[in-house]
Amino acid sequence: MFADLLENLNPEQRAAVTLPHESALILAGAGSGKTRVLTTRMVWLIQSGQVSPHGILAVTFTNKAAKEMMTRIAAMLPINTRGMWVGTFHGLANRLLRTHYREAGLPQSFQILDSQDQLSAIKRLMKSMNIDTEKYEPKKVQRFIGANKEAGLRARDVEAFDAYSTRLVEIFEAYDAQCQREGVADFTELLLRSYELLYRNEPLREHYRDRFKHILVDEFQDTNTLQYRWLKLFAGPGTALFAVGDDDQSIYAFRGANTANMAEFEREFAHGNVIKLEQNYRSHGHI
Numbered sequence: 001m002f003a004d005l006l007e008n009l010n011p012e013q014r015a016a017v018t019l020p021h022e023s024a025l026i027l028a029g030a031g032s033g034k035t036r037v038l039t040t041r042m043v044w045l046i047q048s049g050q051v052s053p054h055g056i057l058a059v060t061f062t063n064k065a066a067k068e069m070m071t072r073i074a075a076m077l078p079i080n081t082r083g084m085w086v087g088t089f090h091g092l093a094n095r096l097l098r099t100h101y102r103e104a105g106l107p108q109s110f111q112i113l114d115s116q117d118q119l120s121a122i123k124r125l126m127k128s129m130n131i132d133t134e135k136y137e138p139k140k141v142q143r144f145i146g147a148n149k150e151a152g153l154r155a156r157d158v159e160a161f162d163a164y165s166t167r168l169v170e171i172f173e174a175y176d177a178q179c180q181r182e183g184v185a186d187f188t189e190l191l192l193r194s195y196e197l198l199y200r201n202e203p204l205r206e207h208y209r210d211r212f213k214h215i216l217v218d219e220f221q222d223t224n225t226l227q228y229r230w231l232k233l234f235a236g237p238g239t240a241l242f243a244v245g246d247d248d249q250s251i252y253a254f255r256g257a258n259t260a261n262m263a264e265f266e267r268e269f270a271h272g273n274v275i276k277l278e279q280n281y282r283s284h285g286h287i
Contacts, residue, residue, distance in 0.1 A: 006040075016277065019041075021214075023241040023271075024270050024275060025273065026243065028245070029246055032279060033279075037244065040076075051213050053083070055214065057092070057215045057234060058215075059087070059088070059216070060086070063088060089230065096198075097190060105180075111185075112186070114187070118142060119138055126138060141171055144172065145188075149192045151224075154192075194230065215240070216244075217242070219246075220243040220244060220261065220262065221245040232268075243265055245262055
């Protein structure tokens with residue numbers, strides 16, 4: 001059974017898939033079979049009885065990647081994958097908040113604002129506050145709010161240096177209050193709110209740490225400050241974190257990706273346990 005699972009993997013891929021219960025950083029270039037290694041690792045863990053499908057948390061950056069992962073797992077294992085926690089950061093944060101909406105201070109049927117909805121909400125708020133939209137462009141205000149939330153900051157945590165930035169912080173605070181009143185959350189709020197929920201609620205945090213013995217992360221090089229902190233809250237002393245990333249390709253740096261996360265992860269979790277996947281299956285030879 002295991003031989004079939006591993007037979008088409010190269011030595012580095014096989015080493016990554018069959019790692020014992022420990023944290024590791026998998027450095028994988030383009031075309032080196034990252035998704036394959038991640039999904040086969042999950043199947044290996046379940047098949048070998050090391051963990052149940054419900055003891056795995058797998059995080060991707062796109063819904064397409066999450067769906068592909070689930071499809072591959074379902075093709076390899078005779079299990080119902082529907083209950084598995086495999087998804088994007090925002091999708092999993094949303095799932096957590098839907099389950100614990102009371103503790104998170106949200107209505108049960110809270111609505112999610114997409115980027116356009118959020119911009120409309122900001123414009124409406126600024127109009128009610130009589131703010132000059134030429135001086136404070138709504139799109140720039142939106143970016144200001146998003147960047148601070150991605151850094152794990154609320155309005156009260158943001159330092160204002162002059163009258164302009166003081167006003168921005170006031171808009172940020174009023175925006176959060178408006179969202180709370182209306183029972184809505186933008187995408188970044190999903191992550192920040194779920195982070196705050198786990199951070200301050202120790203019994204809940206321990207519940208998920210006991211549950212998820214294996215955390216697997218795709219495209220780790222694209223994580224921002226908040227996403228990495230969010231992952232760390234799930235990682236208890238008995239959790240193995242398996243992060244796959246390409247240290248040459250941080251394509252989301254412009255969207256707040258923190259390129260220092262790779263080095264920090266290696267220091268905090270992997271402790272030098274690094275495997276390089278260097279064979280490229282999209283072109284000939286080695287990278």
